[in-house]
Amino acid sequence: MTARTTNRERALRIRRHARVRSKVSGTKDRPRLAVSRSNRHISAQLIDDQAGHTLVSVSTVEAEQRERNGRGGGGNVAGAVNAGRVLAARAKAAGITKVVFDRGGFAYHGRVAALADAAREEGLEF
Numbered sequence: 001m002t003a004r005t006t007n008r009e010r011a012l013r014i015r016r017h018a019r020v021r022s023k024v025s026g027t028k029d030r031p032r033l034a035v036s037r038s039n040r041h042i043s044a045q046l047i048d049d050q051a052g053h054t055l056v057s058v059s060t061v062e063a064e065q066r067e068r069n070g071r072g073g074g075g076n077v078a079g080a081v082n083a084g085r086v087l088a089a090r091a092k093a094a095g096i097t098k099v100v101f102d103r104g105g106f107a108y109h110g111r112v113a114a115l116a117d118a119a120r121e122e123g124l125e126f
Contacts, residue, residue: 084118
């Protein structure tokens with residue numbers, strides 16, 4: 001199998017994500033923690049689905065995150081852990097302590113799990 005994602009793999013991930021989204025929705029009091037990843041980066045957002053607004057976000061594309069992650073960028077577990085910690089800190093500053101987790105159709109493994117675990121360690125409840 002190649003490193004690139006095939007159309008079929010992408011379509012299956014989108015189907016999984018749709019299945020998760022049918023059950024998970026964020027509110028102002030308990031926003032949805034949506035995780036998205038690519039081969040090189042990972043990002044996460046806290047979203048109020050009722051209002052359709054992103055409350056807090058973090059991405060390894062940000063200059064602050066690039067400096068923190070160093071040469072590895074954000075495509076590794078260490079980058080995901082840093083992103084999870086920063087997301088939790090920003091959420092606390094915004095007064096958010098409880099969230100609903102949305103893995104975005106990705107397997108709860110590796111970078112997705114590392115981001116979630118780091119956010120939990122910093123005080124987010126989900």
